[in-house]
Amino acid sequence: MKRPFEMFAVTAWTALTLCVGSAPTSLPAAEHAEVVERVGEDIRYLASDELEGRGPATKGLEQAAEHMIKRFQQLGLTSGAEDGSYRQPFEIAIDTKVIEPKTSLVLRGPDGQELKLELGKDFQPLAIGGGGKLQADVVFAGYGISAPKFKYDDYDGADVEGKVVVVIRREPQQDDEKSPFDGKKVTSHSYIRTKLQTAKKRKAAAVLLINDVFTTGPKNADELVTSSTFGTRGMGIPFAHLTQAVVGQVLAKTPIQVGETKLTDAAGLERHIDETLKPVSQPLAGWTAELEFGFESVKANVANVVGVIEGDGPLANETIVIGAHYDHLGYGPFGSRRPQRREVHNGADDNATGTAAVMELSRRLSQRDKKPARRLVFIGFSAEERGIIGSNYYIEHPLIPLEDTVAMINFDMIGHLQDKGLLLGGVQSAQGFAGLVEQANGEDTIKVNTSGPMGGSDHSGFYRKGIPVFAFFTGMTDLYHTPDDDFDTINVEGVVETINFAERLLDQVIALPERPKFVKSKAKPQRGGAMAYLGVVPDYADTGEGLRVTDVNKDSPADTGGMKAGDFIIKIGEIDVPDIQGLANGLRKYKAGQKVDFVVRRGKEEKTLKVTLGQPKKGS
Missing domain, CATH: 3.50.30.30 (Glucose Oxidase; domain 1)
Known part of the structure; x- marks a missing residue:
C-alpha cells in the first residue's frame, strides 16, 4: 500500500471525530456471526502461506485472482472484461537481471x-x-x-x-x-x-x-x-x-x-x-x-479482476466503482520493511482485509431483490504495491467509461479498527458527502475520522480524474510491510463493522438523485523541512526511461513551466531522475522560489523547461 499524499510521502492523519448512533450492529446475532466467519475465512485464505504473499510472478497471486473470480461467478456478477474472463491483464516490470x-x-x-x-x-x-x-x-x-x-x-x-x-x-x-x-x-x-x-x-x-x-x-x-x-x-x-x-x-x-x-x-x-x-x-x-x-528487465503478467452488477432505471448507466488491491509483497525484499527476512509477507491487513470487503459487498448487493439504481463495478486491483499500477492501468484503459463513473470507494488496510476509529478519506471530495457519512452512521457506534490527507492508494487516480472518492483505512501498525502481518493479528469483528458501515454509505451514494459534484481540495502550505512543490502525479511503474509524468496539476509550477502529462523527467538541475527517489532528491535539494532547469523527454525529443518551484504542500 502506498501511504498518503499524492507524491510518495507517509503522512500522519489528523482526526476529526464523528460519532453517531448506539447499536453495536444492525444484523441479527446469528447472521452477524455467519458474516464474521465468512469474512474471516476469506482473509485467512488470502493471507495464508499457500498464497505466497500474493507477490507478482507467484502462483499465489493467481490463486487470489481465481478466488475473486469464482466468488463473482457464484454471485452472478457479469464479467467486466469483454471476453468474459473477469480479467484485465497487463504487464509490469518486477526486477532487473544481469545478462x-x-x-x-x-x-x-x-x-x-x-x-x-x-x-x-x-x-x-x-x-x-x-x-x-x-x-x-x-x-x-x-x-x-x-x-x-x-x-x-x-x-x-x-x-x-x-x-x-x-x-x-x-x-x-x-x-x-x-x-x-x-x-x-x-x-x-x-x-x-x-x-x-x-x-x-x-x-x-x-x-x-x-x-x-x-x-x-x-x-x-x-x-x-x-x-x-x-x-x-x-x-x-x-x-x-x-x-x-x-x-x-x-x-x-x-x-x-x-x-x-x-x-x-x-x-x-x-x-x-x-x-x-x-x-x-x-x-x-x-x-x-x-x-x-548488461541488464535486462524481468516482466510479469498480472491482471485486475472486474465483476459488474448492472443498474436499473434512469441512472443505470452511471457507475460506482468499489475496489481494493489484492496483491502484496510476496517474499520481499521489494517494499519490505524487513528486507533481510526473506520470508513470506502474507499481507493480512494489507490488503486481504480490503479484498474480503469487496467480495462481501458484492455478495450483499448481488443478493438483493432489486437491482441497484446505478451500475456497480467491483474491482480487485493488482500491482498496487509496485506503485498503484493496476488502478492507474484501469484509469488509462477503463472497461466502463470514466465519464460515466460517478464515485469510487476504496478499501486498503481495514484490519485494525481500534478506539481511534475508521479513517475515512475523501469526504471532502464531493458536495454533500459529509452528510451521507452522518446518515450512514446513524445505526452503529463507529468512530469515523473524516479529516486528513486524501491518501495514496488506488482511489487516488480516480480523484485525479475528477471522480469523488471514499477511502477506507483503519491505520498503520508496526506490522505494516513485514512478514508479521498475519491473519491472527486481524480484528475480524472490526472488519465486519467497517463493511456494515460501508454498505450503508454505498446505499446512500447509489440513492443520490443526481451524480455527486466533485470538489478538489485545496492544498495547504506545509511547515519547513518538506520538499518543494512541483505539482505532478508521477508514474511509479518501472520503465527505466526516467520518471514518467501521469498528470500535471492545473496552475502548478510544473504546468506554468510547460510540463505535460506523458513527459519523462530526466534531470532536475544537476540531479538525475531515474525514478521516484530521484524526483524526491531534486525537490529536496532545490527550494521554493528557485528557477530550476528540468530536462524532460517528450516523444523522441529532449526539452529543457525552466520551472519555478512552489512552497511545500500538503493535504491533497
Whole structure:
C-alpha cells in the first residue's frame, strides 16, 4: 500500500471525530456471526502461506485472482472484461537481471597482472547504476563522499574524470556517537544514490563499491548484494559491488601511500580514514578496469479482476466503482520493511482485509431483490504495491467509461479498527458527502475520522480524474510491510463493522438523485523541512526511461513551466531522475522560489523547461 499524499510521502492523519448512533450492529446475532466467519475465512485464505504473499510472478497471486473470480461467478456478477474472463491483464516490470554473456570485469595491474573476476563470486553489477562498456584507469576515492558541511571531501584534489572509482560503503565513523556525520545516525551521504550522483558530478566513468566493516560485521561476512538490491532503474553510470578480497589483491601490489604508511587492505583503509577523518584518495597507479555490464528487465503478467452488477432505471448507466488491491509483497525484499527476512509477507491487513470487503459487498448487493439504481463495478486491483499500477492501468484503459463513473470507494488496510476509529478519506471530495457519512452512521457506534490527507492508494487516480472518492483505512501498525502481518493479528469483528458501515454509505451514494459534484481540495502550505512543490502525479511503474509524468496539476509550477502529462523527467538541475527517489532528491535539494532547469523527454525529443518551484504542500 502506498501511504498518503499524492507524491510518495507517509503522512500522519489528523482526526476529526464523528460519532453517531448506539447499536453495536444492525444484523441479527446469528447472521452477524455467519458474516464474521465468512469474512474471516476469506482473509485467512488470502493471507495464508499457500498464497505466497500474493507477490507478482507467484502462483499465489493467481490463486487470489481465481478466488475473486469464482466468488463473482457464484454471485452472478457479469464479467467486466469483454471476453468474459473477469480479467484485465497487463504487464509490469518486477526486477532487473544481469545478462551474463554481456557482463565481465577484468582488472589489469602495472606488471601485467590480470584479475578476471567471477560474476557473483568476486563482483556483482548493480542495476541502479546501469549498463555500459568501458576501459579506464582506477582511482581509490575513500567513501565517495563530498560533504563541505562536514569539512570532508573524498574528491578534493582527486582527478577522477573518465576514471573508475573504488569507494567504501556507508560513511566515516558510523559507529561513533561523536562523528560529525550525525553520530551513529545515517546521513544522506551514505546513500548509494548520493554516492553515484557525486561520482557522476565529478565525471567519473564507473563506480566499484566495497563493503565496510559495519556491513561485514564481527563474522567478516563480505557478501555481495543482488543486482537489484539498491534499485532497478539505471542512473547512467556503471556500478558494481566488489569483494574486499579483490581490492586486497590490488592493494597488495599497489598500496595506498599516506606519508610513510602503506595501507594494504580494505579494512586498513577504512580504519585510517575513520581515525583521522582525512581522505586518502589517490590513483591506483598502473591499474585499469575493463568492464561490460548488461541488464535486462524481468516482466510479469498480472491482471485486475472486474465483476459488474448492472443498474436499473434512469441512472443505470452511471457507475460506482468499489475496489481494493489484492496483491502484496510476496517474499520481499521489494517494499519490505524487513528486507533481510526473506520470508513470506502474507499481507493480512494489507490488503486481504480490503479484498474480503469487496467480495462481501458484492455478495450483499448481488443478493438483493432489486437491482441497484446505478451500475456497480467491483474491482480487485493488482500491482498496487509496485506503485498503484493496476488502478492507474484501469484509469488509462477503463472497461466502463470514466465519464460515466460517478464515485469510487476504496478499501486498503481495514484490519485494525481500534478506539481511534475508521479513517475515512475523501469526504471532502464531493458536495454533500459529509452528510451521507452522518446518515450512514446513524445505526452503529463507529468512530469515523473524516479529516486528513486524501491518501495514496488506488482511489487516488480516480480523484485525479475528477471522480469523488471514499477511502477506507483503519491505520498503520508496526506490522505494516513485514512478514508479521498475519491473519491472527486481524480484528475480524472490526472488519465486519467497517463493511456494515460501508454498505450503508454505498446505499446512500447509489440513492443520490443526481451524480455527486466533485470538489478538489485545496492544498495547504506545509511547515519547513518538506520538499518543494512541483505539482505532478508521477508514474511509479518501472520503465527505466526516467520518471514518467501521469498528470500535471492545473496552475502548478510544473504546468506554468510547460510540463505535460506523458513527459519523462530526466534531470532536475544537476540531479538525475531515474525514478521516484530521484524526483524526491531534486525537490529536496532545490527550494521554493528557485528557477530550476528540468530536462524532460517528450516523444523522441529532449526539452529543457525552466520551472519555478512552489512552497511545500500538503493535504491533497
